[in-house]
Amino acid sequence: MLAEIPGIKHEPLEDGRLLINIGPQHPSTHGVLQVLVELEGEVILSAQPELGYLHRCFEKIAEKWTYPQIVPLTDRLDYISAIFNEWAYCRAVESLLEIEVPERAEYLRVIMAELNRITSHLIGVGTFGLDLGATTPFTWALRVREEFLNLFELVTGARQMNHYLRIGGVKQDLPEEFPALVEKVFVLLDEFLEDYQTLLLDNPIFLVRTKSIGVLDPQVALAYGATGPFLRASGVPLDLRVSEPYSVYDRFSFQVPTASNGDCYDRTKVRLEEMRESASIVRQALKQLPDGEIRAKTPKVLKVPAGEVYTAVESARGEMGVYLVSDGGTSPYRLKWRSPSFVNLSTLPVLVKGAKLADFIAILGSIDIILGEVDR
């Protein structure tokens, strides 16, 4: 039975229109997302995303748990790039506690976060090829990603649910052989990026299916609050690492890749460029890495002074913000999560209106959503 949704009638539709469900078990929805699509022929008249299949009451659970206990819980939101979740949350708590994070810890955070951005984009561009029917780039992307996950396992102890950041620093230092291992993996990454270019981006079928498909107007994007590579593909060079440099990002020189058309092709292209930039940031950070402590001293029972704060980091999908209200106790009074996937997904009805049904999957895949973060 269909849910009651305002604006969509459940009686048989007149003049040959058709209402179909895409998802929640559709393989191209990257999780459990249901989209109600109204069609006329094969042209989409309207689309309505239905959320909530992966809702786990994260924000409510966080009100019962102590501050350090929430860190492993945040890993489960955007499970493809867990470091960003931890970072956004830890920054919020640290700014309320007024803790100074040691410099070396900040560098380690940057290194792991940028590596995580690469693994996340590898999944993003890999599955995008899969959505369009190209299976080879996906297996190639996962092969490279596996090498990155080994690095994560070496440093953080786990491949995806890292639990690496702590309030006031990081869990442990890098092993000695880490810079050499990173260089080895970056060679593989460069090979992959070249292969991906020839295999997919220069492929005529890929070009036909992505060029001028799902064009996002920059004004619309800004009005909806879209962020990340999704927005930058429309030509808006907004990146929190540059516009409000947090941590030690002001010490690295890197480009913010943008594109002008805002179609599916540009979004993929921007993600590929970002992987190169992230690799360059990791190289610079490893070169500048200072000595010193990796964790500030925090009390054993953490009581955060009353107050409220909003902090954000530039995650692989955009601005990941945390609004934290504390009443002076050992657990948050309120923890609100601004997830970039959710905001970017809200542009879907605008993007697919008037598009063909066959392009719907390409457009949805190019937004690069993670349902664990959309529903929380």
Added chain:
Amino acid sequence: MLEMLGTVLRNLLSPPATRLYPEQRREPLASTRGQIESVIENCIFCGHCQRVCPANCIEVIRTEKTWSLDPYRCIVCGRCVEVCPTEAIVMNRHFRGPVRQRVPLTAQQDSD
């Protein structure tokens, strides 16, 4: 065409990217979080691990001198290992295999 030939030859001659899993297993890396184990001789039953556990899977009973963990609820975050003052909880690098029955991991200290 020539480029394709090169790719074909390279893929023919290079070893596969995957392992034959059940026969060949990768050694876990130095800091891999596999499973939690107890060294009950060191335990002082302070209950600190029980309080920090996010999954609420550890139970410490001071009067009976027992420490038990539900391994199927544990998310292996490693907080208990970090906070333990006497190194009575250690991290094993190997993952826990599948089982038919959920049996909690219980350790009891001999009373002197």
